[in-house]
Amino acid sequence: MREELKNVLTELPEAPGIYKYFNKNNELIYVGKAKDIKKRVTSYFNRTDALDVKTQKLVSLIHRIEYIIVQTEFDALLLENSLIKQFKPKYNIKLVDDKSYPYIVVTNERFPKLLKTRRPELHKGFCFGPYTSVKAMETMIDVIQKIFQLRTCSYVLSEKNIREKKIKMCLEYHIGNCKAPCEGLESESDYNEKIKQAQQLLRGNVNFARKYFKEAIEIAASKLEFEKAQEYKERLDLLEKFHKNNILVSPDIADLDVICIAGDDSHAAVHYSKVVNGVLLQSKTMSVKKKLEEPDEDILAHAIVNLRELYASAAPEVVTNLPIDLPGSTFEISTPQRGDKKKLVDMALKNCLYKIDAMRQAQERETGTLRVLRKLQQDLKLPDLPDHIECFDNSNLQGTNAVSAMVCFLNGKPAKKEYRHYNVKTVTGPNDFATMYEVITRRYKRLLEENKPLPKLIIVDGGKGQLNSACDALKQLGLYGRIPILGIAKNLEELFFPGDDIPIYLDKKSESLKIIQHMRDEAHRFGITHHRKKRTKSGLKTMLEDIPDVGQATIEKLLRKFKTISRIKKASYDELAETVGKNKADKILMYLSSTDKNS
Numbered sequence: 001m002r003e004e005l006k007n008v009l010t011e012l013p014e015a016p017g018i019y020k021y022f023n024k025n026n027e028l029i030y031v032g033k034a035k036d037i038k039k040r041v042t043s044y045f046n047r048t049d050a051l052d053v054k055t056q057k058l059v060s061l062i063h064r065i066e067y068i069i070v071q072t073e074f075d076a077l078l079l080e081n082s083l084i085k086q087f088k089p090k091y092n093i094k095l096v097d098d099k100s101y102p103y104i105v106v107t108n109e110r111f112p113k114l115l116k117t118r119r120p121e122l123h124k125g126f127c128f129g130p131y132t133s134v135k136a137m138e139t140m141i142d143v144i145q146k147i148f149q150l151r152t153c154s155y156v157l158s159e160k161n162i163r164e165k166k167i168k169m170c171l172e173y174h175i176g177n178c179k180a181p182c183e184g185l186e187s188e189s190d191y192n193e194k195i196k197q198a199q200q201l202l203r204g205n206v207n208f209a210r211k212y213f214k215e216a217i218e219i220a221a222s223k224l225e226f227e228k229a230q231e232y233k234e235r236l237d238l239l240e241k242f243h244k245n246n247i248l249v250s251p252d253i254a255d256l257d258v259i260c261i262a263g264d265d266s267h268a269a270v271h272y273s274k275v276v277n278g279v280l281l282q283s284k285t286m287s288v289k290k291k292l293e294e295p296d297e298d299i300l301a302h303a304i305v306n307l308r309e310l311y312a313s314a315a316p317e318v319v320t321n322l323p324i325d326l327p328g329s330t331f332e333i334s335t336p337q338r339g340d341k342k343k344l345v346d347m348a349l350k351n352c353l354y355k356i357d358a359m360r361q362a363q364e365r366e367t368g369t370l371r372v373l374r375k376l377q378q379d380l381k382l383p384d385l386p387d388h389i390e391c392f393d394n395s396n397l398q399g400t401n402a403v404s405a406m407v408c409f410l411n412g413k414p415a416k417k418e419y420r421h422y423n424v425k426t427v428t429g430p431n432d433f434a435t436m437y438e439v440i441t442r443r444y445k446r447l448l449e450e451n452k453p454l455p456k457l458i459i460v461d462g463g464k465g466q467l468n469s470a471c472d473a474l475k476q477l478g479l480y481g482r483i484p485i486l487g488i489a490k491n492l493e494e495l496f497f498p499g500d501d502i503p504i505y506l507d508k509k510s511e512s513l514k515i516i517q518h519m520r521d522e523a524h525r526f527g528i529t530h531h532r533k534k535r536t537k538s539g540l541k542t543m544l545e546d547i548p549d550v551g552q553a554t555i556e557k558l559l560r561k562f563k564t565i566s567r568i569k570k571a572s573y574d575e576l577a578e579t580v581g582k583n584k585a586d587k588i589l590m591y592l593s594s595t596d597k598n599s
Contacts (some may be wrong), residue, residue: 055304152415197209260345270303393527404424404435558588
């Protein structure tokens with residue numbers, strides 16, 4: 001240990017707070033909290049042999065230590081959480097994913113409306129959320145629109161615009177979805193009262209809206225306004241139906257957060273549920289990758305702070321599956337053993353266990369893929385792990401419409417965004433060798449020009465001829481010998497390397513051969529699909545070229561507009577005339593009519 005660190009360790013305070021570790025480049029690599037800073041930090045250095053491998057690595061990188069003293073352990077947790085979000089130290093766990101969640105915004109304007117957004121900071125108004133499910137958010141908006149009949153238009157409903165009748169009511173009024181405040185048919189005070197009810201419902205408070213509708217029914221009935229009373233009753237029924245369908249365990253549960261954790265040595269899953277008046281408003285299960293084998297209690301403490309901040313929760317109670325003590329917190333933390341709250345915890349744990357199981361399966365799949373790639377590397381004696389493979393296949397029909405396809409596999413899986421089609425430009429007639437030379441040249445010349453990563457293996461669908469042409473292209477580009485390349489012959493699944501007269505035969509059941517066959521078949525499928533489309537378009541173009549006085553420019557207009565011959569035949573005279581003019585529309589219809597009679 002460096003002498004400067006020894007001096008810092010002796011000077012550490014025995015008080016609650018946070019500590020920060022920096023490496024030799026003065027980069028913050030870890031932030032931690034502690035009841036006793038001195039006791040916690042010195043534990044890293046007293047017995048390094050007892051630490052796990054990752055923590056030993058962390059300790060070896062510590063070059064400088066800083067600390068901040070706070071009043072309570074909960075204050076330390078809040079400060080630690082803030083610093084982790086700000087600096088994202090390498091060795092701190094990441095509790096909340098970076099997905100952009102949707103919000104509902106009640107706009108700040110005369111006659112407010114509801115908006116959906118993923119960037120609430122751009123909108124002026126009250127934000128509710130985030131919602132982990134877009135469907136749940138849209139359901140909430142739909143229910144509120146049906147109950148309260150809020151406007152959805154973007155008109156500026158100023159007093160002047162309404163008074164001078166500058167805005168006309170739209171279809172929403174006529175189908176009963178809006179009361180037309182734009183024409184003064186609904187007062188601002190009545191509309192704002194509905195907005196208050198909608199905001200209460202967004203907060204999960206159904207009782208407030210329920211009381212409003214019941215009182216409105218009584219007032220309308222007392223005035224013998226039975227149609228209005230019936231309208232309020234229908235909206236109350238909608239509200240009751242919504243609340244009934246969303247009851248979770250018990251309507252007696254007022255306002256609480258459910259935050260639970262389950263995990264193993266390397267992974268954990270945290271589930272969050274927000275419950276208000278027995279209604280589940282938000283629910284989310286997140287995975288956590290442990291970096292220093294942190295205990296579940298520490299991760300759960302972080303999760304409580306993170307998630308309550310993310311969901312802007314002010315619930316007075318948090319229920320968990322592990323006892324957590326956070327002195328100085330403004331909310332109660334409990335671990336229920338029975339009753340409705342225990343059912344909520346059990347439900348949260350079930351979600352955590354499903355997430356853990358999915359993480360393990362994904363890890364097993366990843367491990368399996370890595371094993372297959374290593375076996376492929378071993379069988380083909382490749383210098384590097386073939387985690388980036390590209391495979392080429394040519395397609396043509398009696399020498400026409402020659403195309404080539406390239407498929408790309410990354411980490412043993414199809415990377416469909418990287419697939420490419422090539423329309424052959426320099427080759428006339430059925431010449432697979434020249435086609436392969438052109439396509440390989442075009443592909444890797446472009447990668448070199450754009451400074452993009454080259455594959456670890458190239459596969460050519462074909463025998464020695466196609467392989468030799470591909471090698472000539474690589475030589476021309478100065479890449480021959482830098483990228484392994486092989487050809488696969490279709491009949492006996494023979495694998496050819498450049499310069500080898502004797503092919504390689506892999507076991508028919510081997511995973512190495514299966515991944516090569518998968519790539520070859522995928523390239524063939526991808527190329528054939530493109531080739532069929534091209535043939536269809538070419539045939540259509542040829543037919544149109546036979547029409548007198550119809551040139552290429554007119555043909556292109558027809559193809560862009562109608563796509564197929566059948567659509568052109570079904571098109572009306574007016575549609576054709578609008579596209580290519582009356583004179584050519586007459587000739588096209590006359591020609592297509594005569595061909596139909598002859599056929």
